[in-house]
Amino acid sequence: MSDPVISAREAEVLALLGEHLSNAEIAARLFISVRTVESHVSSLLRKLEAPDRRALSRRAAELAGAGRPRSAPALPAPLTAFVGRVRERAELAEAVRAHRQVTAVGPGGVGKTRLALAVAADLAGDFADGVWFADLVPVTDPGRVGAAVAAAVGVGEQPGHGIDEAVLAALADRRALLVLDNCEQVRDGVAPFLERLLAACPSLRVLVTSRARLMVPFERVFPVPPLSRDGGDASEAVALFMERAAAVGWPPGPAVSDGVVAVCERLGGMALAIELAAARWSTLGLDGLVTGLSDQLRILAGGPRADGRHRSVRAVLDWSHDLLEPPDQALLRRVSVFVAPFTAAAAAEVAGFAPLDPSAVADGLGRLAEQSLLAVTASETGTRYQALETIRQYGTERLASSGELADVRARHAGWCAATATALTGTGGADWRARFDAAAEDVRAALAWTADQPDRRADAHRLALSLAELAFTRNLLGEAQQRFEQAATLARSKNGATEAPAATAEAPDAATKASPATAEAPDAATETSGGPAGAPDAATKPSGAAAGAPDATTTGLGAAAEVVALRQAAAVAGCRSLDGDMFRLHRAAAEAARRAGDTAAAGRDLAAAATVAYRFSSSFTRLPPADEVAAILAEARKLSDDTPAARAAVALAETAVDADAFGAVQGDPDNSVHETVDRAAHAVDLARRAGDPVAESAALDALSGAQSWAGDPFAAASAARRRTGVLASAPNTPAATHERMDAFAMAAATAVGVGDLPAARQWGRRLADHPLLAEAGHHAMSWLLVADAFTGDAAEVISGGVRFLDAWEQSGGLRSRSLGPSAAAVAMIHGLRGDDASRAEWLAIVDQAGPEADHRLGYGAVFDTMVLLHHGDADAALDRVAPEPDQVWKWVCWVWLHWYVALRAEAAVLAGHPDARSRIAAARATVTGNPVASAQVDRAEALLNGDKARLPAIAAAFDAAACPYQSARTLLLAGGDHTLTAKTALTHLGLTPTPVRP
Structure with missing residues (x-):
């Protein structure tokens, strides 16, 4: 059989699938959007008749083995021929084959890098998943080794995980070779990173070059001798x-x-x-x-x-x-401060002072390149120059002996600060390339200035700039790190840095159900708009205190520290490190106390209390309830009478009350309505304070309280209002975090009230958010659910590929937002009659979300839809046997309307004696929900034997943008409608099956 006709771009995507790259990695490699990659993957699945992404990867390997060209290993292309080293080349290759980690050691200039590159190229065919190369020369911080490897491998950060964990997850099942070059200056970072990497990635081999061995037990040392002179x-x-x-x-x-x-x-x-x-x-x-x-x-x-x-x-x-002329000598030593490739303009700014004329720098660079003292490379941002590490170190020694080291480093730091400022707030297609080109130099300048007591203010400004830029670049881990570093730099006394505030208060890694009661349901579900499903690894923002000011303060002191800590807290929220949010808001409160601003301290304490309840599902260990109560009491005591302070306290009180609903037995109506009023008051206070982020957080609390009060439509309306409130908010970490949560909650609540077009709209906004480019499992969460309810199999299967790829790279993250997404994909496979694929996805459901949620909530809904589709009404009736009021508040109100409507239909189709009473109860619950109301109408028509009414009900489903239920209704109508129904189901990608009316 001849190969199907696929386009050139599809062929490129297929080849990269064969390298086990994620959609985000493929998008970056091909310079296209993630959504375009998803479209190509979907097309390839169809054309190659492959059931899933794994099958596509296997097909790519088969095509490669049949003579299709393989992708070249990701190694730098040597500019000159490799000469000699025949014996060492063979021996080093054999050592890499035999040992997990090999270190090629030798002095600078002996040829370690060229030998390692040659061996890596020789071994590329032994590693099905590729060869990667990471040059650690620009890395000055041992803690950023993992980030450098991530950049080389093409791995982005995963919400809820640091960048090191993302690398480990991405490479866990890869048979690949990683080359780490020039490790000597960050050995303290390389050794522990490799120990974790090799333990987590059993099929990975690592080849290291270094001037000194790593001194770890798993290391195999290969000394690189000088070139032979015999003969x-x-x-x-x-x-x-x-x-x-x-x-x-x-x-x-x-x-x-x-x-x-x-x-x-x-x-x-x-x-x-x-x-x-x-x-x-x-x-x-x-x-x-x-x-x-x-x-x-x-x-x-x-x-x-x-x-x-x-x-x-x-x-x-x-x-x-x-042999160089004095101006070229000066230029060589001065440009040694650049750790990454630099432009002639940058060199002129840093090195262009007496005796060197700035206008002569470009010519001087050319002469140095001609003498092999600088390498010249072309890049997206123009011609760049770079000294080999040995020459750069030599130049630094010369710089020190000339007495120019401090001046040139200061000029370099000034250039870095100006470059960072120029990048801040700008955009354009080349922004990412410009940032990447400058980032390592900015980091090096920050490291140097931070060690100079008289330059602490410069370091503080650099840390803030780098934090903001890292956030824009989606380097969330570094953004938080740099904001915290800025806070540390601000917290100085006579040039000495004090110990970080509140660090000891960070919770330890145990688990607890809730700070209020061990029996309370998850506050992320019940207090933040009800649904379990804000993508909790990247969406739950920092509540009222999320409206922290931008980090523009340049002075040192406690006030500047407060600003940086609030920003760090907001970024931690974006990462779903809500324990860090809690810690950082408490640290900000302590800093505010030192600044004499007790009102600000009260606001941050209120924010910490809010975080403890509003985002409790993302804590590794919740602080004890009495501790949070004490924090809230102190917040009340310190806060003043301004709208901002009152709003912060009111939000915290609302979050505490809403969390407590889960522990209430009996009739909590009075408490619920009091909380609704309190939340509405918090919304009003935040609006009067002019803080859209705080207003959105208060609306989230209001939405949750309204859902508990039994008014899902008001809850959905409040959730939707958040998106409008945030429309004009700046793109600060806090606003970005809150905005993503608003999109998720707007989509979730729209699902809950049957507004599928709105659910798809907000789900798409979330899926397309750039901060979630590497987190497809969170990005796709509510869009998958909405598409599944409409019955759009192609969209769900395509989105499921992105979801699964990102979820696997996250290391199989478990959260309340991921179970419904995986269950939605499982349902679509069930409606297609693909039992094997459904079983695979149900296994993912078990790993991705809490078991109780699946058993009583979304799992009951999706399983019942599959059972009814295949005509097994008795099994469907068993699946929704529990009374609705016994389960919905303990799971999530989003599924309530779907649950009661399906429960009524299953009772009718199974001939249950209480079918009519179930219809009546369901109707009272779902009134106003167009999809669920039509489902109840359909159940009643079937109970009454009134099939003539079914075509009109099908039209109601069409009007509600639910084509699956429309087609199912016509199939139940039978007769002349059967062919139309089967055609519609086939068009949706589903399998028409007989039904028993």
Whole structure:
């Protein structure tokens, strides 16, 4: 059979699926949107008749094995030929095959990187999932090793996890080789990261290059020797010299072969030294080389700390340096402060001062490149220059000995600050590339300024700028880290940093059902609009205190610390690290006390109390109820009479009351209505304070209270109002966090009241949010549910691919928002008659969400729909046997209307004696819900034997944008409507099955 016709772009997507890349990774690789990738995956599933994404990956591998070109390994392309190293190349390759982690060690300039790259290319065929390369030269913070690997592998952050965890999850089942280059300056970060990585990824191999071994027990050390000099002019060292000298236009002839052998011998076989010497061959010839090297070696002879090979590298660098004109010498040492490739304009700004004319910098860079002292590369943001790490370290030493180190670092920090400021608030297609090009230098400048007591204000500004930029770049872990760093820098006293406030108050990693009572339901479900389903790893914002001001304060002190801590809390909320939110708001309160602003301290304490209840489902361990009660009491005591303070306290009180509903036995109506009034008052106070984020949080509390009061339509209206309130809010972390939650809750509550068009609208807004590009399981949550209720199988299956890919990369995260999504996909497979796929997705449901939610809530709804679709009314009746008032408040009100309507229909189709009373009870509950009302009407028509009424009910389903139920209604009508119904179901991608009216 010939291959199906697929487009060139589909072929590219298929090939990358074969590399087990996520949709987000494919989008980044091909420079297209994630949604476009989803469309291509859906098309490939259809054209190749593949049941799922795994099958597509296998098909890609089959096509590759049949002669289709494989994707090249993700390795830097060498600009020159690899010479020699035949024995070392084979031995290192064998070591990598035999051991999980191999470290190629040797001094700078010996050729470790080129050897590692050659071996990685040789072994690419052994690793089905690819080869990745991460250069750690720009990394100055040991804590960012995982981030550098994530960037190399193409892994983004996952809500609820740090970047290291995201890498571990993404590589857990990969058979791949990871090359980590230049690890010596961050060995303290590399060693523990690799220990966790190798434990979590049993099929992964790691090849490290470093000047020193990592000193870990799982390491296999491979010393990289100098190039061989045995064999005279046939040695590897001489072969390298000849190849590089020929490349500059003057290949040495036979007459000078003995001299070349002598030069290579004196250079100790060091690859870098030989390449630098060969670059001078065309201008100095043999005599010049011998003279220069002899002088330098004599000057640098001896020294107890460096062996002969190291002296050889320093010798040739000294010699190359001394041959430069003074302006070029100054330029070489000054540009050594750049840790990443830099432009001529950046070099002019940092290095262009006396005796160097800024206008001469560009020419000087060209001369340094001609002498092999700088490498030149083209990038998306223009031509860039970079010194090899050995040369950069040499230049830094020269900079220190010249007395210019502090001045040049200060100029570099100033350039970084200006670059960060220029990036802030800008956009454009190249923004990401411009940020990535500057980020490592900004990080290095921050590290340097933070260590200078007299530059703490500069470091504070850099930390704030980097935090804001990292947030925009979706580097949420770093954004939180930098905001907290800014707070630490602000918290200084006579140049010394105090201990971080409130760190000891962070909760430890145990679990508890609720701070109010162990029996209370999850506050994220019951107090924040009812539904279990705000994507809780990325959507629950920071309540009233989420309206923290932008981090624009540049002065140091407690007030600046408060600003940074509030921003850090908001970012923690975006990451669903709600324990961190709680800790950071308490720390902000302590900072506000030190600043003498007791009212601000009260607001942050109220925010901490709100977080403890509003987002309790995302805590690893909730603080005790008495602790939160004490915090709230203190907040009342400290807060003043301003609308902002009153709104914060009112919101916290509403959250506490709403959480307590779960523990109330009997009739809580009076308490509920009091809480509705209190929440409405909090909304009014926040509006008067002019804080849209706080107003949205109060509306969330109001929505939750209204759902408990039995008014789901008011709850949905309040949830929808949040999106309008936030429309004009700035894109701060707090506002972004709240906005995502508003989209989720608007979609969830719309599902609950049967407004499927609105549910799809808000679900799509959430799915398309850039902050969730790497978190498809959260992004797709409510869109999958809405599409499943409409019966759109193609959309659900396509969205399910994105969901599953992201969920697996998250390490199988469990949360209350993910179970309904997976159950929705399982239902669609059930309606298609694909029992195997449904079973696979039901297994995911069991892992993704709490068992009780599936048993009593959404699981009962979706399972009943499948059972009724296949005509098994008795089993459907058993699935919804519990009385609605016994289950809905303990699970989530979103499913109540669907539950009672299906319960009535199952009673009719199964011939239950209470069918008519169930219809009456359901009608009283679902009035106003167009889909559920039509379902009850259909049940009543079937009970009365009034099939003539069914076509009109089908039209009502069409009007409610629910084509699946419309087609099912016509199928129940039978007769002339059967063909129309089956055609409609087939168009939806579902399997028409016989029904028993």
